Amino acid sequence: MNRDEIKTFLPHREPMLLVDDITLDGEWADAHYHVTGEEFFLKGHFPGNPVVPGVITCEIIAQSCALLLGDLLKGRTPFYAGIDNVKFKSAVHPGDTLHVRARVTQQRGLLIFTEAKAFVEDRLACSGNFSFMLVDNDKIKK
Numbered sequence: 001m002n003r004d005e006i007k008t009f010l011p012h013r014e015p016m017l018l019v020d021d022i023t024l025d026g027e028w029a030d031a032h033y034h035v036t037g038e039e040f041f042l043k044g045h046f047p048g049n050p051v052v053p054g055v056i057t058c059e060i061i062a063q064s065c066a067l068l069l070g071d072l073l074k075g076r077t078p079f080y081a082g083i084d085n086v087k088f089k090s091a092v093h094p095g096d097t098l099h100v101r102a103r104v105t106q107q108r109g110l111l112i113f114t115e116a117k118a119f120v121e122d123r124l125a126c127s128g129n130f131s132f133m134l135v136d137n138d139k140i141k142k
Contacts, residue, residue, distance in 0.1 A: 082130070
């Protein structure tokens with residue numbers, strides 16, 4: 001799936017759409033996000049040594065995990081329900097392409113549990129367990 005196809009599933013839009021492409025292969029997702037260096041979150045994090053903030057790395061992973069749900073996402077918004085056992089192993093910099101490998105581990109109705117690892121080349125950048133509650137869009141206060 002490319003960015004245009006991803007937009008039919010995720011409600012995120014630029015500058016917060018943080019998945020460039022994804023391949024769904026059975027139970028696994030392989031997603032990518034290329035860090036250009038022009039992203040808003042790099043402007044002050046850190047001058048002279050830009051590093052993708054850990055919370056943004058988690059968001060890249062979360063969006064990748066949510067895409068595993070396919071049509072279940074249509075008409076719904078995925079909200080974090082939990083972030084557990086997250087470990088940051090190496091920094092992500094401009095020019096890096098983050099490769100996320102993720103799968104659903106459990107589902108209870110619209111509560112989804114996933115596990116994921118994010119790599120830059122063969123170097124582990126981040127790993128953890130992410131859970132989401134899917135909320136019908138017509139039930140979200142605006």
